[in-house]
Amino acid sequence: MKLIFLGPPGAGKGTLAAVVSEVYKIPHISTGEIFRAAIREKTPLGLKVQSIIDSGQLVSDETTIELVRERLEKDDAKNGFILDGFPRTIAQAEALAKIIGIDCAVNFDISDEEVVSRLSGRRVCKACGKNYHTDYMKPTKEGVCDKCGGELFTREDDKIESISKRLDVYRAQTAPLIAYYRERNLLKDIDARPASEVILENFKAVFPPEN
Numbered sequence: 001m002k003l004i005f006l007g008p009p010g011a012g013k014g015t016l017a018a019v020v021s022e023v024y025k026i027p028h029i030s031t032g033e034i035f036r037a038a039i040r041e042k043t044p045l046g047l048k049v050q051s052i053i054d055s056g057q058l059v060s061d062e063t064t065i066e067l068v069r070e071r072l073e074k075d076d077a078k079n080g081f082i083l084d085g086f087p088r089t090i091a092q093a094e095a096l097a098k099i100i101g102i103d104c105a106v107n108f109d110i111s112d113e114e115v116v117s118r119l120s121g122r123r124v125c126k127a128c129g130k131n132y133h134t135d136y137m138k139p140t141k142e143g144v145c146d147k148c149g150g151e152l153f154t155r156e157d158d159k160i161e162s163i164s165k166r167l168d169v170y171r172a173q174t175a176p177l178i179a180y181y182r183e184r185n186l187l188k189d190i191d192a193r194p195a196s197e198v199i200l201e202n203f204k205a206v207f208p209p210e211n
């Protein structure tokens with residue numbers, strides 16, 4: 001399956017993609033996570049994109065498209081993938097269509113109020129990147145990752161000024177992709193409001209796993 005996860009920041013794309021990747025044995029390719037890893041490792045790419053990401057703006061189409069092109073050439077993406085957070089502009093969608101065809105763009109439907117609540121409560125593991133939430137997905141021990149014992153922190157772009165900027169950017173540049181994929185009969189809406197276990201079950205009903 002070649003899937004795109006489309007939706008506003010904080011809709012739960014990364015949370016569902018992590019589980020779907022395990023169940024369906026396809027890689028979870030998050031452009032946001034690739035950029036954050038580059039920032040952590042202080043690579044030239046990381047140094048270039050850090051202030052853009054912290055302020056909630058988009059990295060340039062040119063840089064992002066090249067990154068995805070290279071990632072999709074790797075062997076693990078030959079039998080399918082989940083693109084989480086890419087494409088985010090019409091130019092990126094058109095570039096992707098020239099690289100590879102997709103089976104479906106899954107559109108996460110959720111209100112702005114819920115987005116703000118999810119992002120302001122999100123905590124992320126510094127070591128492995130796993131997501132938690134102060135109310136909805138608490139770690140067993142406060143501030144410590146259940147998976148690897150790493151320290152949990154708040155992403156710079158989850159501060160309230162950046163959240164509202166990201167929502168503006170989403171509406172202006174990414175929301176038009178809903179119509180873009182609907183016109184091509186490639187869009188499926190998913191209700192992103194329920195608990196993540198329920199969303200996974202709904203997802204499996206639409207995309208039955210092979211075994």
Ligand code: AP5
Nearest residue numbers: 009010011012013014015031032059085118122132133196
């Ligand atoms: P990116 O990392 O892609 O950020 P995003 O799209 O804003 O998505 P998020 O990671 O914030 O949210 P999510 O939908 O994955 O939600 P999550 O599962 O974490 O991109 C970051 C930045 O990189 C961008 O702003 C941009 O600068 C740059 N960038 C990336 N891609 C780019 C591109 N293509 N072009 C240009 N620039 C690009 O969940 C959120 C919270 O809610 C968590 O705390 C979670 O525990 C909780 N939660 C999840 N599901 C549920 C649920 N069902 N019920 C209750 N709580 C839930």
